[in-house]
Amino acid sequence: MDKVTNEMLMAFVDEELDPAMRKEVEAALRTDPDLRARAAVFEATRQPIASVFDPILNQPLSLPQEGLRDGTEQNRSAVYSPGNPHSRTPGIISWFSGLFQPPKTLSVTVAFCAVFLGGLGLGFLLKGGLVTIDTPEAGLVAFRDDGLVAAGSLDHTLEKYKSGSSFVKTVSDGRELAVKPILTFRDHEGRICREYEITYPATSRYAGLACRTEDGDWNVLIQSPIKSRPTNGKDTVVASGRDADTVDAVVERIIKGDALGSDQEALLMNKGWRGQD
Amino acid sequence: MTEDIRERVIAFIPRLRRFAFSLTGDWDRMEELVQDTCERALTRHEQWKPGTSLESWMCRIAQNIWKDGLKSKKHRAQVSDDSLHFLTGVDGPREIEGRLTLKAVMAAISLLPPDQRIVIALVCIDERTYAETAEILDIPIGTVMSRLARARQALYAGLYDSDTSSACAKAEG
Numbered sequence: 001m002d003k004v005t006n007e008m009l010m011a012f013v014d015e016e017l018d019p020a021m022r023k024e025v026e027a028a029l030r031t032d033p034d035l036r037a038r039a040a041v042f043e044a045t046r047q048p049i050a051s052v053f054d055p056i057l058n059q060p061l062s063l064p065q066e067g068l069r070d071g072t073e074q075n076r077s078a079v080y081s082p083g084n085p086h087s088r089t090p091g092i093i094s095w096f097s098g099l100f101q102p103p104k105t106l107s108v109t110v111a112f113c114a115v116f117l118g119g120l121g122l123g124f125l126l127k128g129g130l131v132t133i134d135t136p137e138a139g140l141v142a143f144r145d146d147g148l149v150a151a152g153s154l155d156h157t158l159e160k161y162k163s164g165s166s167f168v169k170t171v172s173d174g175r176e177l178a179v180k181p182i183l184t185f186r187d188h189e190g191r192i193c194r195e196y197e198i199t200y201p202a203t204s205r206y207a208g209l210a211c212r213t214e215d216g217d218w219n220v221l222i223q224s225p226i227k228s229r230p231t232n233g234k235d236t237v238v239a240s241g242r243d244a245d246t247v248d249a250v251v252e253r254i255i256k257g258d259a260l261g262s263d264q265e266a267l268l269m270n271k272g273w274r275g276q277d
Numbered sequence: 278m279t280e281d282i283r284e285r286v287i288a289f290i291p292r293l294r295r296f297a298f299s300l301t302g303d304w305d306r307m308e309e310l311v312q313d314t315c316e317r318a319l320t321r322h323e324q325w326k327p328g329t330s331l332e333s334w335m336c337r338i339a340q341n342i343w344k345d346g347l348k349s350k351k352h353r354a355q356v357s358d359d360s361l362h363f364l365t366g367v368d369g370p371r372e373i374e375g376r377l378t379l380k381a382v383m384a385a386i387s388l389l390p391p392d393q394r395i396v397i398a399l400v401c402i403d404e405r406t407y408a409e410t411a412e413i414l415d416i417p418i419g420t421v422m423s424r425l426a427r428a429r430q431a432l433y434a435g436l437y438d439s440d441t442s443s444a445c446a447k448a449e450g
Contacts, residue, residue, distance in 0.1 A: 007422040010429065014400070016407050044437070045429040049401045052379045056295040 004028050004035055006042075013042040140179075140198070141220050150210050150218035153179050158194050158210060158218045159273070162265055175201040184265045187211060187254040192273050194218070195251055207247040212273050222250050282322060282331065286315060289332050292403060296336060299398040300343045302383040310346075314339040336403065337413045340395050347391055385435030393428035400425055 004025055011017045012025045029035050140154040150158055157167040157179040166180040178199040187193050193211040200206075208223035224247060260268070268275070293314060298307040317338050318325070325334050386394055399405040399413060400421075407425075411418040 006426045006430070007419075010426045011407070011422065014407070041433045042426075042429055045397075045432050046401055049382055049397075049432070050404060052382050053295050053299055053402050056298050057291045059294070 004032075006038065009035065009039045010042040013039055013046060141223065148220040149213075150220055153177060154196070154198070154208075154210075154220075155218055157181060158196065158212075160269070162262065162269065163194075182207075183251075183259040184268075185251070185255045185259045186257065188256045190256075192268065193221075193251075193254065195247060198223075209247050209250055216272075222247055282325075285331050286318060286335070289335060290315070292332070293335060293339060296398055296403045297339055297343070299383075299386065299402045300340070300394060302387050310339060310343055313342050317342065330409070333405075333409055333413050336399065336405075337415075340398075340413070344391055344395075381436060385432050388435055389428055389431055393424055393431065396421060396425045397428050397432060401429070 008017070008021070008025055012022060012029075017025060029039060140152050141148050141150060149155070153167060153169060158181060161167050161179075161181055163181045163183050166178045168176055168178045170176055176199075178197075180197045180199075182195040182197055184192065184194050191211040191213070193209060195207065195209050198206040198208065204225065206223055206225050208220060210218035210220045213219050290311065294307060294311050297310040297314070298304070301307045301310055314335055318335050325331055386397060389397065395414065396410060399410045400407070405413070407418050407421050410425075411421045414421065
């Protein structure tokens with residue numbers, strides 16, 4: 001082969017050469033260290049580059065917006081809400097919202113997680129139930145094939161902290177993240193469920209509900225922002241379109257009997273959330 | 278609109294986000310680009326030709342929106358720790374390592390001309406073939422190859438031959 005161009009080397013690395021040309025380049029590479037050095041440039045800029053972006057594939061499908069964290073008027077106007085002429089892209093939201101159905105029963109693995117938040121409050125769908133997650137820190141809720149489960153600080157807190165006590169940590173941006181279980185109860189299927197609050201940053205609060213599976217995961221049923229100040233009532237829209245589908249409403253629908261007392265809760269926690277109360 | 282198109286658009290969103298992030302380098306701008314892309318795809322779905330790749334068509338839309346946005350700086354790549362920290366959900370050295378590596382890569386990518394950045398995003402990150410990339414960008418395959426080769430040499434230099442490389446090499450070491 002007279003001359004192996006950079007394009008040929010790159011195509012060799014990318015497995016885009018036809019077999020005959022591939023053989024020729026391969027032979028040239030065996031005998032020419034300079035060629036190998038040039039090929040290394042293309043090796044280093046393929047798989048290693050791709051791999052650093054792969055975690056994005058597994059990220060929850062929505063994250064909080066700075067505007068809502070800061071509560072600025074500019075960003076408030078970007079939130080989609082019916083009747084607000086400044087709200088963002090009703091087209092896509094209404095298109096997707098046709099797919100958003102509140103769960104008929106909460107026994108489905110993925111129920112729904114509220115809500116449209118911020119200018120990017122685009123809802124996305126996963127497997128038969130609405131899933132728009134707003135978590136203040138990646139890793140709090142993770143996707144699994146069979147639904148959403150608590151992860152990281154959220155899983156740790158649900159597993160180890162009694163109701164009313166908070167787990168607090170400083171996250172990467174220097175701000176504090178707090179997770180606090182609110183109450184613990186059994187649902188009609190006998191599962192242990194815990195309502196919780198997440199605060200991050202100090203001005204933004206989220207409420208959530210998760211039930212423990214037989215595998216020891218905390219299956220997140222719903223998670224939504226808590227309005228912390230009076231608003232015109234239009235800055236947050238529950239994706240299902242039903243305001244009643246708040247965390248409290250879901251708790252009321254699935255709770256069997258009363259919430260567990262602190263002694264019962266402590267007993268169950270000590271037993272790894274297994275067995276009877 | 279058929280159910281099939283809905284399913285395919287939704288199924289493609291994770292990959293579209295990865296592609297969009299490699300262009301914008303910023304989580305919020307990535308979400309905005311994905312939303313704009315989905316909106317345009319859904320409102321103009323009749324422009325998609327059945328039998329061709331819906332995903333490639335969406336990539337074409339995304340890169341067009343992104344390039345248009347560059348004129349108004351809307352989607353210009355910005356690399357910030359604030360956006361990158363969302364990508365690492367674990368504590369400890371692995372989180373730091375991941376963040377530094379991604380930051381170094383995005384910093385190097387953001388220095389490339391837009392046309393080179395797009396071919397990097399399509400081939401190296403979204404793992405498109407040269408032929409698919411040529412189709413998405415509506416340019417000859419030879420142009421894709423020459424543009425991509427130049428982009429990867431520049432990217433390599435940005436990552437390993439400059440100050441940026443020390444952070445990257447340190448993180449990988």
